[in-house]
Amino acid sequence: MPEFSAVPELSTADSWEDVVPVAELAYGGYEHSAEYHASAASIFEPKRSVIARTGGRTCGTCAVYSLEMTLPGGPRPVAGLGYVTVAPEHRRRGVMSAMVRRVLHTLHDSGAEAVAALNTTEAGIYGRFGFGLASQAVKVRIARHAGDLRVDGGDRAVRIGGPEEHAAAIAAVYAQCVGERPGMLRRDAAWAARAVLDLPDHRGGSGRLLCMVAEDEGEPSGYALYRLTSAWVDSVPRYEVSVRELFARDPASGAALWHALLDVDLAGSVVADRPVDDPVLALLTDLRSAAPVLRDQLHVRLVDVDRALEQRGYATETDIVLDVTDPLCPWNERRFRLRTGAEGGECRPTTAPADLELTARELGSLHLGGTSLVQLARAGLVRELRPGAVRAAATAFRHDPAPFCPVVF
Numbered sequence: 001m002p003e004f005s006a007v008p009e010l011s012t013a014d015s016w017e018d019v020v021p022v023a024e025l026a027y028g029g030y031e032h033s034a035e036y037h038a039s040a041a042s043i044f045e046p047k048r049s050v051i052a053r054t055g056g057r058t059c060g061t062c063a064v065y066s067l068e069m070t071l072p073g074g075p076r077p078v079a080g081l082g083y084v085t086v087a088p089e090h091r092r093r094g095v096m097s098a099m100v101r102r103v104l105h106t107l108h109d110s111g112a113e114a115v116a117a118l119n120t121t122e123a124g125i126y127g128r129f130g131f132g133l134a135s136q137a138v139k140v141r142i143a144r145h146a147g148d149l150r151v152d153g154g155d156r157a158v159r160i161g162g163p164e165e166h167a168a169a170i171a172a173v174y175a176q177c178v179g180e181r182p183g184m185l186r187r188d189a190a191w192a193a194r195a196v197l198d199l200p201d202h203r204g205g206s207g208r209l210l211c212m213v214a215e216d217e218g219e220p221s222g223y224a225l226y227r228l229t230s231a232w233v234d235s236v237p238r239y240e241v242s243v244r245e246l247f248a249r250d251p252a253s254g255a256a257l258w259h260a261l262l263d264v265d266l267a268g269s270v271v272a273d274r275p276v277d278d279p280v281l282a283l284l285t286d287l288r289s290a291a292p293v294l295r296d297q298l299h300v301r302l303v304d305v306d307r308a309l310e311q312r313g314y315a316t317e318t319d320i321v322l323d324v325t326d327p328l329c330p331w332n333e334r335r336f337r338l339r340t341g342a343e344g345g346e347c348r349p350t351t352a353p354a355d356l357e358l359t360a361r362e363l364g365s366l367h368l369g370g371t372s373l374v375q376l377a378r379a380g381l382v383r384e385l386r387p388g389a390v391r392a393a394a395t396a397f398r399h400d401p402a403p404f405c406p407v408v409f
């Protein structure tokens with residue numbers, strides 16, 4: 001029999017060191033370098049993060065980050081969850097459930113962020129806690145033929161070097177692009193450093209991180225972070241160019257970067273996770289050969305349905321009554337009247353008859369504007385009680401362009 005209690009004691013953390021032993025075990029026993037830990041510690045917020053202990057020993061961790069995320073309507077505070085780990089000998093006894101519940105209830109009780117978000121190692125974990133899949137990425141593998149794009153590379157200069165020498169250009173372009181898509185995160189110095197973090201023990205046999213910067217009249221107008229992995233097939237070089245980030249201020253800069261990536265010496269293909277509506281998908285003459293594959297990205301949870309729905313923007317006017325199911329956060333279990341318009345949304349409790357029945361998880365899916373309410377209704381996940389309500393709300397909730405987050409936190 002285990003010598004510890006099945007009920008964990010929860011507290012805030014003192015430092016990143018509280019997380020390390022359990023996280024290393026839960027993620028497979030890998031030991032990380034001092035540089036890795038220094039980076040993780042630089043963004044760690046101990047007083048917001050939860051540690052679980054049983055029998056006086058740490059058995060679980062859940063980091064909480066104060067993020068600023070672009071939502072439909074503009075940048076808003078969002079609580080990011082990361083390093084949700086449970087020591088292997090304590091797994092499947094409710095430790096994670098207790099920690100996630102604590103985080104959500106604390107956010108509500110303290111009136112902090114109305115929305116939480118996370119990336120997940122395994123896609124099936126967080127739906128039970130009301131997190132809905134809110135953004136997706138499409139992975140493409142583009143063969144190295146510059147002629148496969150519908151536009152040429154133009155005359156933008158493209159400079160190549162290490163990310164450190166292009167730090168100012170990266171920061172300038174990112175700052176111009178961060179507001180374009182829901183899901184994007186504002187970066188302070190610590191988060192900006194993580195975006196170019198290049199730990200030798202994490203390269204997995206690939207080369208170091210490189211950076212291309214496109215310039216328009218001497219000013220940075222786009223950049224790509226990428227690395228090469230060597231591969232030879234029958235003595236022919238077929239290196240993989242793996243893109244970590246690519247942002248461009250204008251179509252010409254984007255085309256210049258893609259052409260430069262597709263023209264890297266020794267390369268056989270360029271591989272990238274891109275937004276589902278990324279311009280490069282329209283530029284490919286042969287989308288099929290790029291073998292696009294969808295995957296889940298951000299999972300979003302509305303901590304307080306009313307506050308969250310009032311914080312985001314909407315594409316159209318609508319007036320709709322939502323009947324929300326949310327057993328984990330019972331303060332959300334009620335009917336809300338949501339009125340939306342160009343100025344935003346007003347969301348109030350109501351006793352009026354419901355137009356739509358849905359769970360908090362579905363509202364999380366809809367929050368970044370990338371999920372179709374029509375799709376959720378056709379899947380039987382949203383119930384329409386007033387004819388036309390699904391269509392009206394679907395249009396209001398959608399956002400163009402689609403959400404995307406290049407960072408795993």
Ligand SMILES: CC(C)(COP(=O)(O)OP(=O)(O)OC[C@H]1O[C@@H](n2cnc3c(N)ncnc32)[C@H](O)[C@@H]1OP(=O)(O)O)[C@@H](O)C(=O)NCCC(=O)NCCS
Pocket residue numbers: 026027083084085086087090091092093094095096097098119120121122124125128
């Ligand atoms: C994932 C992890 C945190 C789960 O912790 P845990 O304490 O075992 O989880 P709980 O006991 O609270 O499980 C609650 C429920 O989630 C389910 N669950 C747990 N891990 C799951 C997984 N990986 N996939 C699907 N369901 C999972 C449990 O079966 C349980 O289901 P039930 O409510 O129907 O009984 C833990 O296994 C772990 O540390 N894994 C390795 C690190 C990792 O991947 N962390 C997630 C980072 S996003």
